[in-house]
Amino acid sequence: MTALLETEQVEYNYPDGNSGLRGIDLSLPAGRKIAVVGANGAGKSTLFLHLNGALKPRRGVVRFQGKPIDYSRRGLRELRSHVGLVFQDPDAQLFSASVEQDISFGPLNMGLPEAEVRRRVDAAMAATGITELRHRPVHALSYGQKKRVCIAGVAAMRPQVIILDEPLAWLDPAGAKSILDLLEQLNREGATIVMSLHQMDIVARWSDEVVLLDQGQRLFQGVPRELFARRDLLTKAGLELPWPMDLYQALVERSILPSPNDLKGGEVPMDRESLLPLIEQAWQERKEGK
Numbered sequence: 323m324t325a326l327l328e329t330e331q332v333e334y335n336y337p338d339g340n341s342g343l344r345g346i347d348l349s350l351p352a353g354r355k356i357a358v359v360g361a362n363g364a365g366k367s368t369l370f371l372h373l374n375g376a377l378k379p380r381r382g383v384v385r386f387q388g389k390p391i392d393y394s395r396r397g398l399r400e401l402r403s404h405v406g407l408v409f410q411d412p413d414a415q416l417f418s419a420s421v422e423q424d425i426s427f428g429p430l431n432m433g434l435p436e437a438e439v440r441r442r443v444d445a446a447m448a449a450t451g452i453t454e455l456r457h458r459p460v461h462a463l464s465y466g467q468k469k470r471v472c473i474a475g476v477a478a479m480r481p482q483v484i485i486l487d488e489p490l491a492w493l494d495p496a497g498a499k500s501i502l503d504l505l506e507q508l509n510r511e512g513a514t515i516v517m518s519l520h521q522m523d524i525v526a527r528w529s530d531e532v533v534l535l536d537q538g539q540r541l542f543q544g545v546p547r548e549l550f551a552r553r554d555l556l557t558k559a560g561l562e563l564p565w566p567m568d569l570y571q572a573l574v575e576r577s578i579l580p581s582p583n584d585l586k587g588g589e590v591p592m593d594r595e596s597l598l599p600l601i602e603q604a605w606q607e608r609k610e611g612k
């Protein structure tokens with residue numbers, strides 16, 4: 323599969339000498355939902371800032387659609403119309419007086435006609451469920467509402483890639499679910515979604531592909547099931563298994579559930595929906611005295 327975004331041996335040091343990235347090779351295919359995971363300080367935000375050209379590597383190269391990023395003003399403006407980044411901190415992204423103005427900024431900056439801007443802004447507000455906040459000042463919104471405005475602002479530009487730095491952090495369960503539903507919808511409409519997150523159960527059920535970073539290096543890229551079979555990598559990177567896999571293992575150790583070798587299909591359950599039928603079956607067999 324051809325890569326939409328690629329990094330080759332990307333290295334970056336912050337001006338104070340902190341090493342942000344230490345030779346990262348990545349290839350992000352189009353149309354996927356890609357999770358980027360790693361402990362605090364692993365380099366996720368630094369990587370994202372390279373993918374939309376906000377940071378320039380000290381060594382190595384970042385490519386979009388096979389071409390190295392053009393760091394001129396024009397080149398970056400063009401790149402950012404295709405690669406949208408939603409920052410971790412919404413206050414770093416929002417600056418207009420009202421919600422509507424903020425979401426309009428990107429499409430206006432792309433030079434789109436006013437009617438088209440209005441259409442896109444209305445659609446982005448509807449998709450993120452913030453139409454009623456249209457005239458509200460951004461500084462007076464809750465954290466979760468600000469997050470939605472940031473996502474709407476990027477979605478209104480209709481980029482090919484939407485990168486989100488911990489979009490679920492600090493959201494309540496309903497807020498997190500609606501963001502995940504929205505990302506699912508944007509992906510169905512053709513956007514490649516790249517997001518960092520710390521909840522491994524969501525990585526397991528949401529992502530097609532997962533990238534694991536550790537101390538500025540890529541430790542793994544592949545499907546979630548493959549990553550969660552690598553206990554060595556998880557331990558090194560300080561990550562845990564998704565809770566359904568962890569619970570499954572605890573139940574196997576207590577001889578309540580069959581071990582992977584005795585499972586039909588042999589696949590360890592990664593999510594709640596595949597774990598529950600195993601528990602129900604074990605419960606049924608116990609009741610029937612098997």
Ligand SMILES: Nc1ncnc2c1ncn2[C@@H]1O[C@H](COP(=O)(O)OP(=O)(O)OP(=O)(O)O)[C@@H](O)[C@H]1O
Nearest residue numbers: 336338340341342361362363364365366367368369
């Ligand atoms: N503005 C900065 N100035 C100096 N060093 C920085 C800066 N931002 C990040 N770093 C350093 O670069 C490394 C990578 O940080 P980064 O923020 O990319 O990690 P992260 O994986 O996004 O972490 P988190 O999960 O905490 O958001 C860390 O060692 C961090 O201390």
